[in-house]
Amino acid sequence: MKINVALFGLGRIGMMHAKNIYRHPRFKLKYVYDINKRASVNASKKFNAKNINNPSFAFKDKKIHVIFIASSTATHVPFIEKSVKYKKVVFCEKPLDLNINKVVSCKKKIKNLRPKIQIGFNRRYDPGHFSLKKSLLKGKIGKLEKIIITSRDPAPPSFNYLKNSGGIFRDMTIHDFDLVRYYLGKDKIKEIFATASNVSNKKFSKINDYELATCILKSKAGVISIINNSRHCSFGYDQRVEIFGNKGMLISENKRKYNFFIDRYKSAYKLQLNDLFYLVKKNKKSRASFDDGEKALFLANAAYKSLRSKKTVKIK
Ligand SMILES: NC(=O)c1ccc[n+]([C@@H]2O[C@H](COP(=O)([O-])OP(=O)(O)OC[C@H]3O[C@@H](n4cnc5c(N)ncnc54)[C@H](O)[C@@H]3O)[C@@H](O)[C@H]2O)c1
Structure with missing residues (x-):
């Protein structure tokens, strides 16, 4: 049925x-x-x-x-x-x-x-990003030490959308906060430092938002994560992840032929739907849960706290 x-x-x-x-x-x-x-x-x-x-x-x-x-x-x-x-x-x-x-x-x-709730953190389902998680679990890079995420949109959404989006950390970086948490597994983020600015498009300043942002997070085990965001990118949608460990390094490469998220994450959105099937029919816990949604938002808020205070913020 x-x-x-x-x-x-x-x-x-x-x-x-x-x-x-x-x-x-x-x-x-x-x-x-x-x-x-x-x-x-x-x-x-x-x-x-x-x-x-x-x-x-x-x-x-x-x-x-x-x-x-x-x-x-x-x-x-x-x-x-x-x-x-x-x-x-x-x-x-x-x-x-x-x-x-x-x-x-x-x-x-x-x-x-x-x-029974699944959240649309599609990056977790991307075959490239997910393959890093699988390799990590198999011990292919040894102990995880660094996570470097680059996520740049080809062009910003409309300013009408941006005005109500909650700002770059809650709207865009939220995917990357979630991905960091996914790779960290049981390890937890203990602090975050965030910075953001506007260089080319000053319209962002008018709505109190940013076109460029970088976050540095540190986990309890000492894993350092760097998230690199931009709302524009002259060479198209730029989505890459690198995980570095004491025994190696793995990259989920950028796929330049895709224009934006609907094309780039096409397989991810389909695999996400398969996960929904297992949640409904087999009671299998979803790869991205309500709790994951809550925790990513919490990190986005902490990033704003850091941005305002220009200080590293401890995560409780
Ligand atoms: N996972 C992803 O890759 C991804 C990508 C884009 C957007 N999103 C998220 O998806 C959501 C929608 O984003 P979008 O870009 O499609 O926005 P959008 O503005 O294009 O579409 C939103 C739609 O919701 C409708 N809507 C508003 N209030 C409603 C209500 N009470 N009942 C029914 N429909 C209502 C609007 O009329 C509109 O058609 C946002 O939360 C956004 O953050 C996720």
Whole structure:
């Protein structure tokens, strides 16, 4: 039997998810919902799903197994709470919210309802980035000592998007904070130093945001991670990871032929969907959980604290 999905949000990433769900042999895209009715109707026609005018319709339908949240960030927490209440499995795009207090309060509310939630940290599913994790676990580079992540977007999103994005650390670096945590495994981050600036595009300063950022994190075991971000890149989307250990070094190379995240992480988004299948059908813990979403946001907040104070911030 196929897994029935109701997809909320049909913008940039929602349309991509709609296509992947529609094409996946184990899922059925049953409902689509967006406050922008045109977007929703368009998706319903394209992917043979029913357009609904009210999300309650999906929550109340017992045949819906998954609520797939790809709507704007501010909608994530309320949709998660409602989905869990109605015993739905949840996929939710990152970030969980821009306000950590809302995330903590959501966690408390849903805790006793045994939620099954997967977060859209797609980098964890990228075959290249994931192969580093596998090699690390097999001991191929010995003891992990350094993680170096470069993540540069080809061009910034619209300033309308940026204004409500929560800033570079919560919107963009959040993926890299999560990836660092993924490679660290049981080891935990104990401190962070963050810096950011605007050199070429001063419009960022007007919205109190940054086009360039670098974070240095140190773990309890002493692993140093360097995250290198830019909102623009003259030679295209630049996504690379290097892990260095006492017995070697491995790189997940940049893939220059891809323009942006939808192409570059195409396989990752598909593998992410397979993970959702295992979460629904086999009760297998998702590779990226609600807790991972919370912890990455916590690090983003600590990065802002460091940026403002110009000091290294301890992570409790
Ligand atoms: N994992 C990734 O690689 C990745 C990439 C891009 C965006 N995202 C995340 O996905 C989310 C959406 O980003 P986007 O770039 O697609 O934004 P977008 O603005 O293109 O699309 C958001 C859509 O949500 C709809 N929406 C807003 N409120 C709604 C509500 N209450 N109910 C239903 N629909 C509603 C909007 O009308 C819009 O169509 C954001 O949280 C973003 O951070 C993740």
